[in-house]
Amino acid sequence: MKLKSTALSLAAAIGLSFSASAQTDSLMLRKIFDEALVNGQCYDNLRYLCKKIGPRLSGSAGAQKSVEWSKKLMEGYGFDKVYLQEVMVPHWVRGEKEQGFIVTGNIRTPVALAALGMSVGTPKTGITAEVIELQSLKELETLGEAKIKGKIVFFNRPFDERFVEAGGAYGTAGDQRNAGPGAASKYGAVAVIVRSLTSALDNYPHTGGTSYGTNKPIPAAALSTVAANKLSAMLKQKNAVPVKFFLRTNCETLPDVLSYNVIGEIKGTENTNKYITVGGHLDSWDLAEGAHDDGTGVMQSAEVLRIFKALGYRPKNNVRAVFFMNEENGHKGGIKYAEQALADKEEHIAAIETDEGGFTPRGFSFERATPVFLKGINQQWKQLFEPYEADRLTAGGGGTDIGPLRQTHPNIQLIGFRPDSQRYFDIHHTPNDVFENVNKRELELGAASIASLIYLIDQHGLSF
Amino acid sequence: MKLKSTALSLAAAIGLSFSASAQTDSLMLRKIFDEALVNGQCYDNLRYLCKKIGPRLSGSAGAQKSVEWSKKLMEGYGFDKVYLQEVMVPHWVRGEKEQGFIVTGNIRTPVALAALGMSVGTPKTGITAEVIELQSLKELETLGEAKIKGKIVFFNRPFDERFVEAGGAYGTAGDQRNAGPGAASKYGAVAVIVRSLTSALDNYPHTGGTSYGTNKPIPAAALSTVAANKLSAMLKQKNAVPVKFFLRTNCETLPDVLSYNVIGEIKGTENTNKYITVGGHLDSWDLAEGAHDDGTGVMQSAEVLRIFKALGYRPKNNVRAVFFMNEENGHKGGIKYAEQALADKEEHIAAIETDEGGFTPRGFSFERATPVFLKGINQQWKQLFEPYEADRLTAGGGGTDIGPLRQTHPNIQLIGFRPDSQRYFDIHHTPNDVFENVNKRELELGAASIASLIYLIDQHGLSF
Numbered sequence: 001m002k003l004k005s006t007a008l009s010l011a012a013a014i015g016l017s018f019s020a021s022a023q024t025d026s027l028m029l030r031k032i033f034d035e036a037l038v039n040g041q042c043y044d045n046l047r048y049l050c051k052k053i054g055p056r057l058s059g060s061a062g063a064q065k066s067v068e069w070s071k072k073l074m075e076g077y078g079f080d081k082v083y084l085q086e087v088m089v090p091h092w093v094r095g096e097k098e099q100g101f102i103v104t105g106n107i108r109t110p111v112a113l114a115a116l117g118m119s120v121g122t123p124k125t126g127i128t129a130e131v132i133e134l135q136s137l138k139e140l141e142t143l144g145e146a147k148i149k150g151k152i153v154f155f156n157r158p159f160d161e162r163f164v165e166a167g168g169a170y171g172t173a174g175d176q177r178n179a180g181p182g183a184a185s186k187y188g189a190v191a192v193i194v195r196s197l198t199s200a201l202d203n204y205p206h207t208g209g210t211s212y213g214t215n216k217p218i219p220a221a222a223l224s225t226v227a228a229n230k231l232s233a234m235l236k237q238k239n240a241v242p243v244k245f246f247l248r249t250n251c252e253t254l255p256d257v258l259s260y261n262v263i264g265e266i267k268g269t270e271n272t273n274k275y276i277t278v279g280g281h282l283d284s285w286d287l288a289e290g291a292h293d294d295g296t297g298v299m300q301s302a303e304v305l306r307i308f309k310a311l312g313y314r315p316k317n318n319v320r321a322v323f324f325m326n327e328e329n330g331h332k333g334g335i336k337y338a339e340q341a342l343a344d345k346e347e348h349i350a351a352i353e354t355d356e357g358g359f360t361p362r363g364f365s366f367e368r369a370t371p372v373f374l375k376g377i378n379q380q381w382k383q384l385f386e387p388y389e390a391d392r393l394t395a396g397g398g399g400t401d402i403g404p405l406r407q408t409h410p411n412i413q414l415i416g417f418r419p420d421s422q423r424y425f426d427i428h429h430t431p432n433d434v435f436e437n438v439n440k441r442e443l444e445l446g447a448a449s450i451a452s453l454i455y456l457i458d459q460h461g462l463s464f
Numbered sequence: 465m466k467l468k469s470t471a472l473s474l475a476a477a478i479g480l481s482f483s484a485s486a487q488t489d490s491l492m493l494r495k496i497f498d499e500a501l502v503n504g505q506c507y508d509n510l511r512y513l514c515k516k517i518g519p520r521l522s523g524s525a526g527a528q529k530s531v532e533w534s535k536k537l538m539e540g541y542g543f544d545k546v547y548l549q550e551v552m553v554p555h556w557v558r559g560e561k562e563q564g565f566i567v568t569g570n571i572r573t574p575v576a577l578a579a580l581g582m583s584v585g586t587p588k589t590g591i592t593a594e595v596i597e598l599q600s601l602k603e604l605e606t607l608g609e610a611k612i613k614g615k616i617v618f619f620n621r622p623f624d625e626r627f628v629e630a631g632g633a634y635g636t637a638g639d640q641r642n643a644g645p646g647a648a649s650k651y652g653a654v655a656v657i658v659r660s661l662t663s664a665l666d667n668y669p670h671t672g673g674t675s676y677g678t679n680k681p682i683p684a685a686a687l688s689t690v691a692a693n694k695l696s697a698m699l700k701q702k703n704a705v706p707v708k709f710f711l712r713t714n715c716e717t718l719p720d721v722l723s724y725n726v727i728g729e730i731k732g733t734e735n736t737n738k739y740i741t742v743g744g745h746l747d748s749w750d751l752a753e754g755a756h757d758d759g760t761g762v763m764q765s766a767e768v769l770r771i772f773k774a775l776g777y778r779p780k781n782n783v784r785a786v787f788f789m790n791e792e793n794g795h796k797g798g799i800k801y802a803e804q805a806l807a808d809k810e811e812h813i814a815a816i817e818t819d820e821g822g823f824t825p826r827g828f829s830f831e832r833a834t835p836v837f838l839k840g841i842n843q844q845w846k847q848l849f850e851p852y853e854a855d856r857l858t859a860g861g862g863g864t865d866i867g868p869l870r871q872t873h874p875n876i877q878l879i880g881f882r883p884d885s886q887r888y889f890d891i892h893h894t895p896n897d898v899f900e901n902v903n904k905r906e907l908e909l910g911a912a913s914i915a916s917l918i919y920l921i922d923q924h925g926l927s928f
Contacts, residue, residue: 037625161501164852164909199905360824360884362853388628389826389884392853420824420853420884422905441663442886445628 025384025459028313029452033388035307036448042303043440045073046296046358050289050435057117057286058326059091059257066282067260070298070323074264077306079321081267084260087336089326091257092118094286095250098221100193102231103128103244111227113193114205114287115249116177117329119220126248127152127191127219133235137175137183149188152245154235155180156195156228159425166199166421167356170428173197181220182212191219191247195228197425202226204430207285209329219249261333262323266305268458270316275341276454277320277351278304281327281401288433292424295435296358296443298323300417303447304454315458317349324401327355331400338404348409350457352417352450353399358443359419361389364453365396367406367414376464381456390449392418413462417450489848489923492777493916497852499771500912506767507904509537510760510822514753514899521581521750522790523555523721530746531724534762534787538728541770543785545731548724551800553790555721556582558750559714562685564657566695567592567708575691577657578669578751579713580641581793583684590712591616591655591683597699601639601647613652616709618699619644620659620692623889630663630885631820634892637661645684646676655683655711659692661889666690668894671749673793683713725797726787730769732922734780739805740918741784741815742768745791745865752897756888759899760822760907762787764881767911768918779922781813788865791819795864802868814921816879816914817863822907823883825853828917829860831870831878840928845920854913856882877926881914 036042053069056062067084074082100113115121129150134140135157140148155176159169174197181192196206203224210220223231234243262282268274280297284290301321308315324333341348352364363385366373377393385391398406398414405412419442427433500506517533520526531548538546564577579585593614598604599621604612619640623633638661645656660670669686676682687695698707726746732738744761748754765785772779788797805812816828827849830837841857849855862870862878869876883906891897 033628034626161905162498164497166905360886389856422824422909423903426903439887439890441625441630445886 022384025456028455029384029388031311032307032451032455033448035310036303036444036451037441039310040303040444040447041306042299042447043443045302046291046299046438046443047435049295049299050291054289055286056282056284056290057092058089058259058283058329059254060286063259063283063325067262070262070282074262074302074321077302077309079264079266079305081265083263085263085336085340087259087261087325087332088256089259089332090118090330091254092329093252093254095121095252098250099126099248100221100223101246102234103246104234104239105241108246111230112203112205112224113221113227113247114207115251116181116194116220116222117207117209117285118253119181119210119249119251120217121249121251122191122219122247126246128244128246129190130242131231131235131245133232137180140183140187145187148184151189152191152193153184153189154193154231156232158195159199161199166425169199170197170425177208177210177222179211181210181218182215185212185215185218189218193245193247194220194222196222196225198225198428200225200426204432206429207287208429219247221247221249259325261325261337264302264305264321266308266315266319268317269314274317274347274349275320276317276349276457277322277402278354278450278454279322279324279351279401280354281325281333282323283326283328285328285429287431288429289435291433291435291438292357293428293433294327294355296438297354300354300358300443300447300450304451307447307451313455317458319454319458327401334401335404338408341405342408348405348412350413350415350462351398351402351405352415352453353402354417354446354450355399355401356417356421357419357424358438358446359423360442361446361449362418362420363390363392363394365394365416365418367398369395373464380464384456385449385452388445388449390445417446419446486848489920492919493848495775496771496915496919497912499774500767500908500915501905503774504767504908504911505770506763506911507907509766510755510763510902510907511899513759513763514755518753519750520746520748520754521556522553522723522747522793523718524750527723527747527789531726534726534746538726538766538785541766541773543728543730543769545729547727549727549800549804551723551725551789551796552720553723553796554582554794555718556793557716557718559585559716562714563590563712564685564687565710566698567710568698568703569705572710575694576667576669576688577685577691577711578671579715580645580658580674580684580686581671581749582673582675582717583645583713583715584681585713585715586655586683586711590710592708592710593654594706595695595699595709597696601644604647604651609651612648615653616655616657617648617653618657618695620696622659623663625663630889633663634661634889641672641674641686643675645674645682646679649676649679649682653682657709657711658684658686660686660689662689662892664689664890668896670893671751672893683711685711685713723789725789725801728766728769728785730772730779730783732781733778738781738811738813739784740781740813740921741786741866742818742914742918743786743788743815743865744818745789745797746787747789747792749792749893751895752893753899755897755899755902756821757892757897758791758819760902761818764818764822764907764911764914768915771911771915777919781922783918783922791865798865799868802872805869806872812869812873812876814877814879814926815862815866815869816881816917817866818881818910818914819863819865820881820885821883821888822902822910823887824906825910825913826882826884827854827856827858829858829880829882831862833859837928844928848920849913849916852909852913854909881910883910
């Protein structure tokens with residue numbers, strides 16, 4: 001294998017042209033990747049965030065500590081401007097560790113479970129009730145209040161393994177956790193337990209946010225997939241006594257807390273009111289170090305600006321790294337960022353979100369992807385990313401934190417950084433989302449890919 | 465994300481045509497992937513190989529056990545023909561665990577090291593000598609016998625992190641391990657210690673084969689990267705006493721042993737003397753379970769045939785899964801397979817090797833890749849692999865085990881399965897190459913990618 005960029009071989013083979021400007025770009029991308037791979041700092045920064053600060057759910061002491069450290073980190077890099085953006089965030093706390101048992105007569109079998117974020121707790125004495133297993137929210141309607149009332153609803157639809165991108169399976173199974181508790185409440189359920197949103201068969205419960213809408217809140221928790229399979233198997237047996245479930249959760253929602261987005265900026269040399277944003281979220285679930293979700297994203301975002309400084313690259317447009325607060329249970333940081341950008345009459349060209357883990361990069365997805373746009377960007381830029389194996393430029397979502405910019409800045413292009421998706425949901429929202437599961441080079445290649453895309457947008461815009 | 469294959473979006477966007485035959489192929493690939501992802505068995509098979517059999521270096525009891533089990537596995541699948549192919553293999557044994565110390569005056573600092581495969585052992589009392597650190601084999605020449613004689617040569621050139629594919633760094637650093645001991649012996653060195661071939665900074669020594677050529681064998685061992693950094697730092701200090709090193713290794717090479725390639729076959733319906741081979745190697749280093757190297761490869765190879773059977777696909781050509789013996793320290797299985805194929809006057813269309821780990825698939829590399837071939841295969845097949853993110857079809861190597869077919873069958877296309885390369889050398893040839901580091905879906909996606917390519921070759925050949 002050759003060391004120097006050989007971006008052109010396939011391009012030449014399939015007859016695409018490669019201009020002088022593309023040659024310049026190709027050399028710049030090689031410099032960006034070399035800087036990330038040889039002098040990269042995002043991995044060491046991530047170690048600090050995970051090991052010295054750790055869990056940082058909105059409103060927690062960990063979140064505040066991470067805000068202060070992040071600001072210092074970016075100040076230390078000497079970015080042109082580093083500041084905190086105030087945002088009020090929800091303050092949900094898990095309280096004492098949950099308990100769950102499958103109850104058959106006098107036998108109580110303990111299972112691994114974790115309360116869902118923003119869920120209400122049970123009474124101190126817990127809740128015991130018969131269990132009804134459902135595969136979908138639609139079944140609630142079919143069965144009606146007669147069959148649901150007074151019971152614990154158990155949503156147990158597994159991931160559809162046929163999805164190649166694991167995010168597809170997460171997306172289609174996700175309603176059980178996101179909306180299941182609220183929907184079951186409407187039919188008189190006393191609590192909801194949900195199969196963890198993962199392909200992995202292990203004993204980690206995967207937490208995650210739920211929202212009751214206008215329905216009465218009822219306790220809600222995730223079961224590990226091993227526990228879900230066990231419960232399902234027991235429900236399928238014809239027992240003399242009905243299978244019940246006991247859960248006690250101790251979570252509650254306290255008053256909102258003042259927190260912050262942390263923002264670092266390199267000033268543009270030409271377009272002083274135009275912005276390109278790159279960001280991830282600083283908050284994490286309370287159970288984990290939040291390594292892949294989303295320590296990797298914020299550390300990559302800061303690394304993009306560090307790389308530009310290290311290479312002496314002065315962008316034409318302002319480039320901002322934003323560490324959003326509260327992605328996990330409220331999205332308040334993303335909402336605030338967009339509102340402020342509108343209030344300040346900033347012009348936003350593009351925003352890139354990195355919140356799918358720090359895995360080996362595959363490419364980017366673009367929200368406003370007309371066929372003409374897709375054709376243009378693939379003809380002109382795909383070949384630049386090919387040597388770095390990050391050349392999948394497709395239609396698709398941007399991300400939760402940059403989403404609010406869609407309304408405030410209708411001309412913006414929202415872009416999702418897309419790393420390989422296979423391992424993410426094995427550890428997502430579990431105590432296993434730790435620094436040790438991040439690969440240094442994968443993280444660095446991701447940072448370099450994002451820096452490369454921002455460089456290209458800064459130089460050429462996004463009109464294809 | 466949509467579930468159904470949408471292979472055509474980018475193809476359409478960049479103006480490629482998609483024929484009726486491609487539509488049929490696209491549907492078949494979807495079936496192959498669904499079968500692998502929903503009913504896949506390679507992950508459970510790999511668990512058995514790693515956990516119930518474990519290390520299986522050529523000549524060992526583990527190797528023999530793995531041969532017998534592999535044959536039963538493929539017989540159980542009901543392939544048309546399952547048989548053992550005899551091959552004589554080297555029988556190197558590590559013996560009692562090695563010892564290594566950095567010695568400064570009376571202080572002995574223990575370090576993690578492992579004898580290199582095929583190396584000779586030290587005397588029972590070990591070897592103690594002054595250390596000379598080199599970055600390359602070329603330096604031996606520059607320094608000459610005067611500076612080398614009687615010393616332990618320490619090759620410490622690290623991986624070049626600028627390579628995007630980690631195999632490139634392995635390739636360029638590899639001469640230190642492969643040829644370093646033989647070369648240093650020529651200048652009178654008494655032993656060689658080599659920095660482990662990895663980017664990872666940890667305390668695992670990475671073993672691997674060495675070859676002395678015609679030089680006198682001297683003891684040779686790999687140091688963990690942590691140990692190598694420590695030794696290098698101590699050598700850089702100006703000490704009152706010289707830094708010495710002590711090593712004792714207990715390895716030896718016993719007489720050759722009869723072993724086997726394990727071969728499973730589905731008969732072709734049309735071309736009864738034409739073959740497509742898919743294979744990996746069944747042997748592994750003694751230190752590890754040989755999960756990614758190369759349990760994943762052999763289990764994927766069997767899975768390809770299982771998928772064809774499960775889908776009722778009868779290939780036109782014979783398709784063979786070959787579990788090669790002795791890739792790690794002699795390549796005798798690969799040599800034997802080619803010789804036998806020649807002796808039997810078999811016509812071989814293509815051989816695909818999977819020996820770069822069971823990581824998320826990226827694509828395939830082709831040895832006989834003229835510009836016309838590359839253009840053709842990318843125009844016609846790339847779009848079929850795109851929905852599965854395994855669409856990098858490039859020029860490059862096939863693999864060690866299928867390499868001997870290059871001489872015996874000059875018209876064959878040799879193909880390397882290319883999974884993502886970032887994590888492989890973190891665990892390669894260490895005790896950390898275990899089942900737990902394999903991801904089920906990544907493994908299955910790889911098997912499906914290979915099955916897809918074989919299906920396409922079987923249907924359409926490789927003339928572009």
